[in-house]
Amino acid sequence: MLVTSVGKLRLEKPGMVASGIMDETGQSIKRMLRSGAGAVVTKSIGSNPNRGHPNPTFTEVKGGYINAMGLPNPGIELFRDEMAVAAKCGNVIGSIYGSSPEEFSGLAAKMEEYGAAAVELNLSCPHAKGYGMELGTDPETVGSIVSAVKSAVNIPVWTKLTPNTHIIGGLAMAVQDAEGDAIVAINTVKAMVISPQFGKPILSNKFGGLSGPAVRSIGVRTVFDIRAAVDVPIVGVGGISDWRDAVQYIMAGASAFQIGSAIGTKGICVFETINKDLERFMTDYGYGSISDMVGVAHE
Numbered sequence: 001m002l003v004t005s006v007g008k009l010r011l012e013k014p015g016m017v018a019s020g021i022m023d024e025t026g027q028s029i030k031r032m033l034r035s036g037a038g039a040v041v042t043k044s045i046g047s048n049p050n051r052g053h054p055n056p057t058f059t060e061v062k063g064g065y066i067n068a069m070g071l072p073n074p075g076i077e078l079f080r081d082e083m084a085v086a087a088k089c090g091n092v093i094g095s096i097y098g099s100s101p102e103e104f105s106g107l108a109a110k111m112e113e114y115g116a117a118a119v120e121l122n123l124s125c126p127h128a129k130g131y132g133m134e135l136g137t138d139p140e141t142v143g144s145i146v147s148a149v150k151s152a153v154n155i156p157v158w159t160k161l162t163p164n165t166h167i168i169g170g171l172a173m174a175v176q177d178a179e180g181d182a183i184v185a186i187n188t189v190k191a192m193v194i195s196p197q198f199g200k201p202i203l204s205n206k207f208g209g210l211s212g213p214a215v216r217s218i219g220v221r222t223v224f225d226i227r228a229a230v231d232v233p234i235v236g237v238g239g240i241s242d243w244r245d246a247v248q249y250i251m252a253g254a255s256a257f258q259i260g261s262a263i264g265t266k267g268i269c270v271f272e273t274i275n276k277d278l279e280r281f282m283t284d285y286g287y288g289s290i291s292d293m294v295g296v297a298h299e
């Protein structure tokens with residue numbers, strides 16, 4: 001009943017682990033693949049090892065978290081060992097970031113070689129200079145990166161977009177024109193928090209990205225807008241912590257969803273709970289499959 005597909009990729013369960021949470025090592029990915037998730041998206045990986053921003057990089061706010069980790073990761077060469085453990089256990093989506101079409105293509109080819117089921121292009125991180133959202137808010141740049149990666153690999157190419165834009169439809173069209181296989185939305189919302197006592201921003205980077213329940217309605221609206229603009233499979237993410245949140249994203253147009261912050265607040269059992277509750281909702285309301293619910297809010 002919960003089987004779904006994101007384009008050509010079939011998933012036994014519609015929930016995935018979002019990039020950046022419990023997905024930095026082979027063992028943690030393996031554990032998450034056994035928790036009731038249909039796939040795990042890796043931490044975003046770049047060409048070289050990156051320490052990320054200095055602390056403080058993470059803080060809790062009402063309704064969620066603000067982080068400015070700055071994409072810490074071991075680099076694509078060392079990540080080979082983690083993928084060797086993870087990729088044989090289930091669907092692993094390799095998230096990558098770079099600063100040019102060539103860099104993205106090289107990283108995607110490595111992820112394919114390591115056994116990734118798809119690649120997810122991080123064109124949406126709000127706190128990494130020269131990367132992420134700085135590239136992902138220009139339709140031409142988005143199109144050229146997606147096109148280049150499509151020519152470099154045979155696995156599906158997903159593009160993760162930012163909500164920090166007023167041209168989400170134009171960005172989605174750029175992905176569609178470049179024959180991208182899916183759009184993932186949303187990454188975190190650019191945000192900041194100031195300490196009254198110190199009279200300064202709390203995060204060393206000043207700005208970070210807001211995640212958790214506070215961003216859910218922005219995410220649902222963004223997915224709705226993307227679905228209205230293009231005919232590309234969508235993966236919804238942002239503030240999902242129970243079946244009700246997941247169904248909102250599906251009805252807005254997503255074929256599958258991802259969970260990040262709620263793994264921190266609810267633990268890894270969040271996937272089993274959602275799977276069980278989702279099945280009960282679908283039975284009660286006469287939906288025979290996930291695809292029956294996709295985009296119904298547009299009708």
Ligand SMILES: Cc1cc2nc3c(=O)[nH]c(=O)nc-3n(C[C@H](O)[C@H](O)[C@H](O)COP(=O)(O)O)c2cc1C
Nearest residue numbers: 018019020044122186187211212238239259260261
């Ligand atoms: C600590 C942390 C690290 C993250 N790292 C990444 C990352 O490396 N790449 C990426 O595309 N998104 C990253 N994200 C964003 C999440 O994948 C997700 O898009 C966002 O948090 C919204 O979902 P949520 O409300 O379920 O957390 C990160 C989020 C958090 C909280």
